[in-house]
Amino acid sequence: MTPTQELTPDLFQQASQEGLTPAQTEDVLTATSTPSPATTHESDELFRGKRVFVVDAHSLIHQLFHALPEMTAPDGRPVNAVFGFVRDMIHLLTRYKPDFLICAFDAKEPSFRKEIYAEYKAHRPELDADIIPQIELIEQFLEALGIPVLRRPGFEADDIMATLASIVEAQGGECVLVTNDKDCRQLITDRVKLLNLRKETYIDREALLREWGVTPEQVVDFQALVGDSSDNVPGVPLIGPKAAQELLQRYGTLEALYEHLAELPPGKKRDNLETYREQAFLSRELVRLRRDVPLDLQPQELTLKPVQIDRAIELCRQLGFRRLIADLQKLAPQQESPPTPPQAISYRYHVVQTTRELKDLAGRLAQANAMSLDTETTDIRPRWADLVGISLAAEPQEGYYIPILTPEGSPALSLQDVLIHLGPILGNKQIAKIGQNLKYDLVVLRSCGFDVQGLGFDCMLADYLLDPGSRSHSLDEQAARLLGHETIKISELIGTGRKQKQMNEVAIEDIARYAVQDAILPWHLKQKLEPQLEREELAKLFADVEMPLVEILAEMEYYGIRVDTERLRKLGEEFERRMQILEEEIYQLAGQRFNIGSPKQLQEILFDKLQFPSSKKTKTGISTDSEVLEELAAIHPLPAKIIDYRQYAKLKNTYVEGLATMVCPRTGRVHASFHQAVTATGRLSCSDPNLQNIPVRTEEGREIRSAFVAEEGWRLISADYSQIELRMLAHFSQDERLCEAFHRDEDIHTAVAAEVFGVPPTQVTPEMRRKAKAVNFGVIYGQTPFGLAKQLRISKEEAAAFIDAYFARYPGIDRFLLGVLQECRRQGFVRTILGRKRRISGVREHPTRQRNLPERTAINTVVQGSAADLIKLAMIRVRNALREAGLAARMILQVHDELVFECPADEVSATARLVRQEMESVMKLNVPLKVDVGAGPNWNDMEPV
DNA sequence: CGGAATAACGTG
DNA sequence: ATGCACGTTATTCCGC
Numbered sequence: 001m002t003p004t005q006e007l008t009p010d011l012f013q014q015a016s017q018e019g020l021t022p023a024q025t026e027d028v029l030t031a032t033s034t035p036s037p038a039t040t041h042e043s044d045e046l047f048r049g050k051r052v053f054v055v056d057a058h059s060l061i062h063q064l065f066h067a068l069p070e071m072t073a074p075d076g077r078p079v080n081a082v083f084g085f086v087r088d089m090i091h092l093l094t095r096y097k098p099d100f101l102i103c104a105f106d107a108k109e110p111s112f113r114k115e116i117y118a119e120y121k122a123h124r125p126e127l128d129a130d131i132i133p134q135i136e137l138i139e140q141f142l143e144a145l146g147i148p149v150l151r152r153p154g155f156e157a158d159d160i161m162a163t164l165a166s167i168v169e170a171q172g173g174e175c176v177l178v179t180n181d182k183d184c185r186q187l188i189t190d191r192v193k194l195l196n197l198r199k200e201t202y203i204d205r206e207a208l209l210r211e212w213g214v215t216p217e218q219v220v221d222f223q224a225l226v227g228d229s230s231d232n233v234p235g236v237p238l239i240g241p242k243a244a245q246e247l248l249q250r251y252g253t254l255e256a257l258y259e260h261l262a263e264l265p266p267g268k269k270r271d272n273l274e275t276y277r278e279q280a281f282l283s284r285e286l287v288r289l290r291r292d293v294p295l296d297l298q299p300q301e302l303t304l305k306p307v308q309i310d311r312a313i314e315l316c317r318q319l320g321f322r323r324l325i326a327d328l329q330k331l332a333p334q335q336e337s338p339p340t341p342p343q344a345i346s347y348r349y350h351v352v353q354t355t356r357e358l359k360d361l362a363g364r365l366a367q368a369n370a371m372s373l374d375t376e377t378t379d380i381r382p383r384w385a386d387l388v389g390i391s392l393a394a395e396p397q398e399g400y401y402i403p404i405l406t407p408e409g410s411p412a413l414s415l416q417d418v419l420i421h422l423g424p425i426l427g428n429k430q431i432a433k434i435g436q437n438l439k440y441d442l443v444v445l446r447s448c449g450f451d452v453q454g455l456g457f458d459c460m461l462a463d464y465l466l467d468p469g470s471r472s473h474s475l476d477e478q479a480a481r482l483l484g485h486e487t488i489k490i491s492e493l494i495g496t497g498r499k500q501k502q503m504n505e506v507a508i509e510d511i512a513r514y515a516v517q518d519a520i521l522p523w524h525l526k527q528k529l530e531p532q533l534e535r536e537e538l539a540k541l542f543a544d545v546e547m548p549l550v551e552i553l554a555e556m557e558y559y560g561i562r563v564d565t566e567r568l569r570k571l572g573e574e575f576e577r578r579m580q581i582l583e584e585e586i587y588q589l590a591g592q593r594f595n596i597g598s599p600k601q602l603q604e605i606l607f608d609k610l611q612f613p614s615s616k617k618t619k620t621g622i623s624t625d626s627e628v629l630e631e632l633a634a635i636h637p638l639p640a641k642i643i644d645y646r647q648y649a650k651l652k653n654t655y656v657e658g659l660a661t662m663v664c665p666r667t668g669r670v671h672a673s674f675h676q677a678v679t680a681t682g683r684l685s686c687s688d689p690n691l692q693n694i695p696v697r698t699e700e701g702r703e704i705r706s707a708f709v710a711e712e713g714w715r716l717i718s719a720d721y722s723q724i725e726l727r728m729l730a731h732f733s734q735d736e737r738l739c740e741a742f743h744r745d746e747d748i749h750t751a752v753a754a755e756v757f758g759v760p761p762t763q764v765t766p767e768m769r770r771k772a773k774a775v776n777f778g779v780i781y782g783q784t785p786f787g788l789a790k791q792l793r794i795s796k797e798e799a800a801a802f803i804d805a806y807f808a809r810y811p812g813i814d815r816f817l818l819g820v821l822q823e824c825r826r827q828g829f830v831r832t833i834l835g836r837k838r839r840i841s842g843v844r845e846h847p848t849r850q851r852n853l854p855e856r857t858a859i860n861t862v863v864q865g866s867a868a869d870l871i872k873l874a875m876i877r878v879r880n881a882l883r884e885a886g887l888a889a890r891m892i893l894q895v896h897d898e899l900v901f902e903c904p905a906d907e908v909s910a911t912a913r914l915v916r917q918e919m920e921s922v923m924k925l926n927v928p929l930k931v932d933v934g935a936g937p938n939w940n941d942m943e944p945v
Numbered sequence: 946c947g948g949a950a951t952a953a954c955g956t957g
Numbered sequence: 958a959t960g961c962a963c964g965t966t967a968t969t970c971c972g973c
Binding site: 693 | 952954
Binding site: 601620650684784787852853859861 | 958959960961962963964965966967968969
């Protein structure tokens, strides 16, 4: 008889008798070692060869409740644990794809352990009042997700897990117990392991031996000696993990240890073992898990059910879990879509077939004060595209399609005729242009010879301002969300995959219906969006900044930047040579050939074959990023070679070859796309190619910049704001010391170092400056002591001291940051200097120095977003000033705090003056703005102007 | 074979 | 858990 049974015979008997009704025995799954007839039923094969995940729900809920920031549903209920739990379940399902996923809960009544030891878990506070309602919600979610829940009277989740683990193992399955509870370590076998969800690491026999130095069989003995303060399991005083490990390695079991107690050296430890003998054995029974809970299971109780996606999404809506909705969609990939897409918006469309009709249409449009437009083309890159057709609408219900490129035999109009008749209309700035992503149409039309004037309303930008960063601002998405209208998808026209059609091959009726839809929808969207912009005080930002910027970005994209392809080719060859040399050296050092570009293979070489110590993990394995390699470089020459190889590979693949394919054959230039509705903070982003991350920090990388050149007889001018984000911080905080430093035009990092270290500026060492610089940036990002410590390779305490010293010297900054957080907490969003909004939830009532993600995001958004506002405004001012001054310069790039222009060589000086003047005076802040201007033949060799 | 996910790394 | 904001690359894996 086992001690467990001895101690709790009644409870066990009772439970098992109640649980087993004759009708159910057929499908019963039990862990009894003597197979009953029931276990020979096919159900005992249920787990064979399957991966069964069992979640310790209560342990997970508590962990999440305390680890995650406060969250409340729109109705005020606390929901942080619910959010975390659901997120974790989705993660488990999508990432681990288990055959079974079962959540084990504690019984609602006290467990049998309480009966054998009244003090059991006596230390535990009562369940937090904010947890209990969350458990109910979690169960609702689990039901919607189709994840089975197991709970049995008198037993804790642990016991259920123990029993399930035994059953799974007996049937030849693999069991993963999702828990951080140390007690569960006794359950480890060759087929049972534990999963730590936070670290995404498994604990199996080997890991256990590494950590505790014991086998799974010895875990209960180990815990009996060590005790567990969180469960109030007493253990033996003075015996900690080290002593317990040693004793058990010598004697094997608790019993054997006590038989040989006399052999131990006399002392307090032996005395305590003697004195607390009873307590040790009692402790062992407290931690020993029951593997024989009468579960009385039906297979259908255990299987994952199909996700009830609608219910799950509805729950997410109610609780405000917008982020999870997208993840949920992934769970139910094949959703039956409604057979007939509801078209809430109806409209009439006409195909303009003759020049006569075009002329009539132009005549009518000339009277309008607004019109919408959309272009159809052969390419998503507007500078590479041919114009296929234009759709127009001067009212919300009726539109026209002007075909230019059509399939063989269909009527079309010549571009020349369209230019003649429609050109003046599009160029008339009295007629406000409405559309979706008008920048695209502007570039296309300009490439065909149109000059479009008078931009009125771009839905994409309006929708973006209302909620940047979270939702999609595509026309399809907006139409569905705001109008309940399911659009005709482009894939319905041109198909998908290998036999995709070109736009000019689509039947004219189809393309006309589609194109006119895209001209009609903006009218309806405008009606919804415009009042919202007003309500949320975003209308001015929209009208004065975002809309005027469209034209400027279109111009930048139209001009593009010239690339010296010959120079690029030479650089590519040079990089290739260095890569080949490094490649051979790497194979030598590694002792074999492998794909250096594969982190997976590299990982095997470094950590399996060469047995280097691993420090950092990724989701799927051990990290080999440059930070790790940097550390390893101290012990072996190989990692440094890998770092070098990677650098050249990046330069060659991304910046030489990637760039070369983007040179437009028509213009010999690259026409990157600047995106105005992508970032969460209001910055622009850039792609195809991304010219905002051209290397500059290393000498080798900078070479790439020399391939960006001005056209013959012209020069490049680069103007960048000095310390724009720190100046913005100084402005907002009005911190006297910081503002003063800027007013005196001091080197800001040196000035801050002098303050923080309490020395005169002349005494600041490069090391001190480096630290001050890191803290300066840290403030903008809401960095924690931990992060700063890691970056500067100093102790956490030292880092915390720096940060404290910083805030002590700059009290205005501390005040300002707390003000940002308080306002964000109160309103649910922050605003930038021009009133741009970003919704952020999760800022705590009383934020600590140790800022969490929402808090860091809030701070960074105000600083980064305001700097973005400022340079956007500068772009508009500079563009207008250039025009008025009659200078030929064109703005061609924006890199967050830098503007790049191309101008005739003899206008460099005048242009530079004007650019600096406009950029420095764009906003009147509490600190001066400083712009550094340089000019030269390429983007690398610039001389100050 | 194509798309999605992942790891890594370039910029401000 | 641990500094914000992006886009591009090669590899790997999955499903067709």
